[in-house]
Amino acid sequence: xxxxxxxxxxxxxxxxxxxxxxxxxxxxxxxxxxxxxxxxxxxxxxxxxxxxxxxxxxxxxxxxxxxxxxxxxxxxxxxxxxxxxxxxxxxxxxxxxxxxxxxxxxxxxxxxxxxxxxxxxxxxxxxxxxxxxxxxxxxxxxxxxxxxxxxxxxxxxxxxxxxxxxxxxxxxxxxxxxxxxxxxxxxxxxxxxxxxxxxxxxxxxxxxxxxxxxxxxxxxxxxxxxxxxxxxxxxxxxxxxxxxxxxxxxxxxxxxxxxxxxxxxxxxxxxxxxxxxxxxxxxxxxxxxxxxxxxxxxxxxxxxxxxxxxxxxxxxxxxxxxxxxxxxxxxxxxxxxxxxxxxxxxxxxxxxxxxxxxxxxxxxxxxxxxxxxxxxxxxxxxxxxxxxxxxxxxxxxxxxxxxxxxxxxxxxxxxxxxxxxxxxxxxxxxxxxxxxxxxxxxxxxxxxxxxxxxxxxxxxxxxxxxxxxxxxxxxxxxxxxxxxxxxxxxxxxxxxxxxxxxxxxxxxxxxxxxxxxxxxxxxxxxxxxxxxxxxxxxxxxxxxxxxxxxxxxxxxxxxxxxxxxxxxxxxxxxxxxxxxxxxxxxxxxxxxxxxxxxxxxxxxxxxxxxxxxxxxxxxxxxxxxxxxxxxxxxxxxxxxxxxxxxxxxxxxxxxxxxxxxxxxxxxxxxxxxxxxxxxxxxxxxxxxxxxxxxx
Amino acid sequence: xxxxxxxxxxxxxxxxxxxxxxxxxxxxxxxxxxxxxxxxxxxxxxxxxxxxxxxxxxxxxxxxxxxxxxxxxxxxxxxxxxxxxxxxxxxxxxxxxxxxxxxxxxxxxxxxxxxxxxxxxxxxxxxxxxxxxxxxxxxxxxxxxxxxxxxxxxxxxxxxxxxxxxxxxxxxxxxxxxxxxxxxxxxxxxxxxxxxxxxxxxxxxxxxxxxxxxxxxxxxxxxxxxxxxxxxxxxxxxxxxxxxxxxxxxxxxxxxxxxxxxxxxxxxxxxxxxxxxxxxxxxxxxxxxxxxxxx
Numbered sequence: 001x002x003x004x005x006x007x008x009x010x011x012x013x014x015x016x017x018x019x020x021x022x023x024x025x026x027x028x029x030x031x032x033x034x035x036x037x038x039x040x041x042x043x044x045x046x047x048x049x050x051x052x053x054x055x056x057x058x059x060x061x062x063x064x065x066x067x068x069x070x071x072x073x074x075x076x077x078x079x080x081x082x083x084x085x086x087x088x089x090x091x092x093x094x095x096x097x098x099x100x101x102x103x104x105x106x107x108x109x110x111x112x113x114x115x116x117x118x119x120x121x122x123x124x125x126x127x128x129x130x131x132x133x134x135x136x137x138x139x140x141x142x143x144x145x146x147x148x149x150x151x152x153x154x155x156x157x158x159x160x161x162x163x164x165x166x167x168x169x170x171x172x173x174x175x176x177x178x179x180x181x182x183x184x185x186x187x188x189x190x191x192x193x194x195x196x197x198x199x200x201x202x203x204x205x206x207x208x209x210x211x212x213x214x215x216x217x218x219x220x221x222x223x224x225x226x227x228x229x230x231x232x233x234x235x236x237x238x239x240x241x242x243x244x245x246x247x248x249x250x251x252x253x254x255x256x257x258x259x260x261x262x263x264x265x266x267x268x269x270x271x272x273x274x275x276x277x278x279x280x281x282x283x284x285x286x287x288x289x290x291x292x293x294x295x296x297x298x299x300x301x302x303x304x305x306x307x308x309x310x311x312x313x314x315x316x317x318x319x320x321x322x323x324x325x326x327x328x329x330x331x332x333x334x335x336x337x338x339x340x341x342x343x344x345x346x347x348x349x350x351x352x353x354x355x356x357x358x359x360x361x362x363x364x365x366x367x368x369x370x371x372x373x374x375x376x377x378x379x380x381x382x383x384x385x386x387x388x389x390x391x392x393x394x395x396x397x398x399x400x401x402x403x404x405x406x407x408x409x410x411x412x413x414x415x416x417x418x419x420x421x422x423x424x425x426x427x428x429x430x431x432x433x434x435x436x437x438x439x440x441x442x443x444x445x446x447x448x449x450x451x452x453x454x455x456x457x458x459x460x461x462x463x464x465x466x467x468x469x470x471x472x473x474x475x476x477x478x479x480x481x482x483x484x485x486x487x488x489x490x491x492x493x494x495x496x497x498x499x500x501x502x503x504x505x506x507x508x509x510x511x512x513x514x515x516x517x518x519x520x521x522x523x524x525x526x527x528x529x530x531x532x533x534x535x536x537x538x539x540x541x542x543x544x545x546x547x548x549x550x551x552x553x554x555x556x557x558x559x560x561x562x563x564x565x566x567x568x569x570x571x572x573x574x575x576x577x578x579x580x581x582x583x584x585x586x587x588x589x590x591x592x593x594x595x596x597x598x599x600x601x602x603x604x605x606x607x608x609x610x611x612x613x614x615x616x617x618x619x620x621x622x623x624x625x626x627x628x629x630x631x632x633x634x635x636x637x638x639x640x641x642x643x644x645x646x647x648x649x650x651x652x653x654x655x656x657x658x659x660x661x662x663x664x665x666x667x668x669x670x671x672x673x674x675x676x677x678x679x680x681x682x683x684x685x686x687x688x689x690x691x692x693x694x695x
Numbered sequence: 696x697x698x699x700x701x702x703x704x705x706x707x708x709x710x711x712x713x714x715x716x717x718x719x720x721x722x723x724x725x726x727x728x729x730x731x732x733x734x735x736x737x738x739x740x741x742x743x744x745x746x747x748x749x750x751x752x753x754x755x756x757x758x759x760x761x762x763x764x765x766x767x768x769x770x771x772x773x774x775x776x777x778x779x780x781x782x783x784x785x786x787x788x789x790x791x792x793x794x795x796x797x798x799x800x801x802x803x804x805x806x807x808x809x810x811x812x813x814x815x816x817x818x819x820x821x822x823x824x825x826x827x828x829x830x831x832x833x834x835x836x837x838x839x840x841x842x843x844x845x846x847x848x849x850x851x852x853x854x855x856x857x858x859x860x861x862x863x864x865x866x867x868x869x870x871x872x873x874x875x876x877x878x879x880x881x882x883x884x885x886x887x888x889x890x891x892x893x894x895x896x897x898x899x900x901x902x903x904x905x906x907x908x909x910x911x912x913x914x915x916x917x918x919x920x921x922x923x924x925x926x927x928x929x930x931x932x933x934x935x936x937x938x939x940x941x942x943x944x945x946x947x948x949x950x951x952x953x954x955x956x957x958x959x960x961x962x963x964x965x966x967x968x969x970x971x972x973x974x975x976x977x978x979x980x981x982x983x984x985x986x987x988x989x990x
Binding site: 012013015016017050145147148149150151158159161178189190191251252282284300302303304307308311312314315316318319320321322325326329 | 762763764778779780781784788798799800801802803804805806807809819820822826827828829836838845846847848850862865867
């Protein structure tokens, strides 16, 4: 026999950003409990709105599965006395397992005989498990931020206001923070009422009748359909940003899409300002025409039906008008801003107590950026652009607009710099140097922006590491991980010929004037490790296999670009589907053997006069040729070519191992042979630690 | 509904929910939370329900009475209920109806907003309440006040009266709001807005304010040394206001800022701890009375 099970946790409005994860967690924990409890079921479905987290189990078995498992006891030697009767330990084992001693039997495990018991237990009724299991499930949910309320001890995401727990048509009785379970749910806060859910399967429809679309996908479709019909009706291009849609989805139970307008005179303000105001502060979707120009309209989603929609629309217009009036005022005020004066003000803004003012930071960024630009052999104009960009990249921090809308840093800088007559490349780069601004964002498009961006981020990371601010676990208040990942991605996109070690050194030299609290050597080591992890993530994002990632990281990642290319070359060579894996296998075995033996070498001096076997000469000559090819390929960043020059040694290495005894008794012979292997190993180890590859 | 009727309506409503209605506190403060009726009473096990209007001074927000939305001094309507009632959201929504805001004609949402006051060593979780996209109320479950865990938890509801009124009266400019028949908000507050702004940004005596800050700080400590919590707290509020005036004048650099905030916070923490001790010494009188029923 099977029944359905329904559990709904009724809450005060849960923060939108937590709801989906909480719903998924509830589903996973329910499934895990069902499996662990040997309860069969057909399907688990989860639902959520701002006010509820729900799980519905369809076709839940009425009883746990019976179980019979074999339990290992003492060895035969111990289990029987000299008369062949069961010993005390064996009897104790039977008792502890709750079985008749006569039912014990012998089985061999790894050549030793042991006594075994078959322990069986009958499954119990599901209904007897639920009253304890469900409250445990509810309180087991974890959230990023918890609170207490009233007189209760429980810490939870928001206060629990009702609990619906229904097994078949029976309420599962339990109580949490004074709230007792029932078969009653609550409808939409304003449009609906309380309603009885007589059986779990009717839950979704019952709530629909109370103006709650509890199915997340359905609610999303409703919002998107509303936006689509509006855009078709008006000929608008409504920009639906995924993260905003997701937030709106968890702010409403009954979505109704509506629109409003603002005075076209506000369009004089830069688009980014208007869009930020609408998106970030009001959760509106901005509206564009066919050519991507912003229109003086917005789209928002109400938590309710279409009654008095014009009132809601007018209210929203009023709020936006006040916000945009402020923005317009600040924008006009900022016209008085002179870049030189703004830079002087940066002297008084503390960047970090131990790292000086923002002006101090800017001076360091300028020095690092100049050095990177010189290293990359930029032309004079570009060198000048880098210097100028670095000098003024933070001037907009003292503008009114950035004070009010911090997320517009750089965007306002670009606009104001252009107005002030700065070169176009400089204006663009001021904005770009913040890129990538978030996880999905692209690195700076221009080389100038990329260089200043790397210098800025590097300064932050080196500065923080030098005073012991190193991200651990979830602690990363200065978003250093994101910034390091930004550096890595920027280096890759621009194919910059500069190694991490060189970058670290540049930044440390510039910071050194400050005097370090920690040894420079320790800082570099920590940074190397920190960046290795970022590169590891970049490689994983590019679908590189874990073993390949480990192999490549095992050889060090000073040169980011080549590390990534090495990974791709190695992944291609060891792809099991294309069949290249089997082909490449002997080379891997050869490399590993070479590297193992090379560890015993104490010299790299090869003496051709000591060759006793043709195989020694042919390996040495093969290496000389391959080595040249290898170095050329690496210089040209042709890492597939580098790998194939290494692979060409696979045959000569095998022949060498077959033909000669490496660890010869004659010391001179032995040293000479190990020296050849050591030369080969040096190249191999530059490419990857092949022993990390999975078989 | 005019501004005066709004205040009276809210007072009446929350009085009916067993809140004692008190008058604004007579020392300058930046928010209703700083009123000892909230800051101190939220601490400790005693039940406490209170409602009051709080004129709140934010010197840095002064705009000479020229900005339609920003004010040197605005009005908060503050409700504290400890322990937080199970139906507090419903009560709040009911109060909006009393102000003539039918939820069916509007879009009312509870949008996550966590509150923190570094100067008070206090934080809580809750929402800002949106009315057709406008933030009209801050709704917070206090978790810590003066560095002390709140047990039981008090809920704080802070209505932004000017914002609500501008919506209810459909006015673009705060000074055009009707305070009471024929008297506008501007009639009452335009001149003080101008004068306070001018004083704050142009006239205030920085050296004297620094001096006052230290004097108030010293006096707060002296009062605390003899366990006089309420007088000590008054001087903490005065410190805070002196700091706000200095800050608005641009007299405090960013580095110093942290230091001054820490000084106020330390005082606030000490006051909170002493308050709890003193109430304990008095054997938590309101606890003994059982649930306070002021109705």
